[in-house]
Amino acid sequence: MNIKALNREERKAFLVSLGEPAYREKQLFQWISRGVDRIEEMTDLPGALREKLRDSCSFESLVIAAEQISSADGTRKFLLTLPDGNTIESVFMKYEYGNTLCLSTQVGCAMGCSFCASAIGGKVRNLKAWEMLDQFLVCQKRAEAPVNHIVLMGMGEPFDNYAEVSQFLRTIHDPDGVGLSYRNMTVSTCGLIPKIRQFGIDFPQVNLAISLHASSQREREQRMPVAKAWPMQELMKVCREYTEQTGRRITFEYALIEGKNDDPGEARRLAELLRGMLCHVNLIPLNPVAEIGMQGSSRSRAARFARVLEDRGIPVSIRRQLGSDIAAACGQLRRNNS
Numbered sequence: 001m002n003i004k005a006l007n008r009e010e011r012k013a014f015l016v017s018l019g020e021p022a023y024r025e026k027q028l029f030q031w032i033s034r035g036v037d038r039i040e041e042m043t044d045l046p047g048a049l050r051e052k053l054r055d056s057c058s059f060e061s062l063v064i065a066a067e068q069i070s071s072a073d074g075t076r077k078f079l080l081t082l083p084d085g086n087t088i089e090s091v092f093m094k095y096e097y098g099n100t101l102c103l104s105t106q107v108g109c110a111m112g113c114s115f116c117a118s119a120i121g122g123k124v125r126n127l128k129a130w131e132m133l134d135q136f137l138v139c140q141k142r143a144e145a146p147v148n149h150i151v152l153m154g155m156g157e158p159f160d161n162y163a164e165v166s167q168f169l170r171t172i173h174d175p176d177g178v179g180l181s182y183r184n185m186t187v188s189t190c191g192l193i194p195k196i197r198q199f200g201i202d203f204p205q206v207n208l209a210i211s212l213h214a215s216s217q218r219e220r221e222q223r224m225p226v227a228k229a230w231p232m233q234e235l236m237k238v239c240r241e242y243t244e245q246t247g248r249r250i251t252f253e254y255a256l257i258e259g260k261n262d263d264p265g266e267a268r269r270l271a272e273l274l275r276g277m278l279c280h281v282n283l284i285p286l287n288p289v290a291e292i293g294m295q296g297s298s299r300s301r302a303a304r305f306a307r308v309l310e311d312r313g314i315p316v317s318i319r320r321q322l323g324s325d326i327a328a329a330c331g332q333l334r335r336n337n338s
């Protein structure tokens, strides 16, 4: 039995069943949240308890199976092995405002976006909340740098795993543990409408990013099958409601694909779609994926696209491409190792 896989209540009950006082759980949770998984290091636990734990449970962690470090900017990409042998990816990035970890929420993904490497093998399974926390802890330890921002933009669709993702956000926020502020977390979704509504109620302080990648329903449903189930018009309505209810800005992610969605006409339609909304557009020249055969837009096309939005008063940035000398698009390291 892996004691890290229990939530705090369950762990408390387990300790009580071993004849221990409930407050021992807090001590254990603090050790786990520091990434300590050797019982010998848990020095404030009495010897008898450490003995009992050794006999009755494990502290198994995710294991780093491969790592790539960008010589250009220090971006580090990790391939992690889960206890059942499946693998996921995480990325450590340095930004002006601090160190960020990009975390996975599923093994593979069911959403089937045409430009995404994680979609290629479909969804294998959801990650458990504890696996997401461990992903954070293991990568932070290896990077030897404090991480103060997480983005759920790795493999998987967070809102297709809402219950475990919610539990993870609460656990990493827990002041007894990592204590990460909700404002320093970002969840990215391809647009599962009911969950966007729920998220606005459950986590109004966590940043929300929406993957848009098109300015019309027809274009979007070709690129993102999820748009057939959750049409764009309704998505935009829910986004406006979200910003009004929470007072929080939404980030719209828009991957620029050379010759497909990057001409000024698309930019004008996008500006029209977002007019008056509390939002920000993040333009990301597509990371090329070998199997897919689409190219990211050139710098000049990206700049022209951004200018059209700017001229219409839509806040926009072109994301700096980090780790371009390593396989940085989600899912590529995993595919290269399978």
Ligand code: SAH
Binding pocket: 111, 113, 115, 116, 117, 152, 153, 154, 155, 156, 157, 158, 188, 189, 190, 191, 209, 210, 211, 212, 253, 254, 255, 284, 285, 286, 287, 288, 289, 329, 330
């Ligand atoms: N499923 C979630 C989060 C994971 S992907 C979502 O769809 O938002 C994080 C972001 O990377 C999304 O905006 C996704 O569309 C984008 N993305 C996927 N493949 C990409 C690629 N090859 N190049 C650039 N961005 C990509």
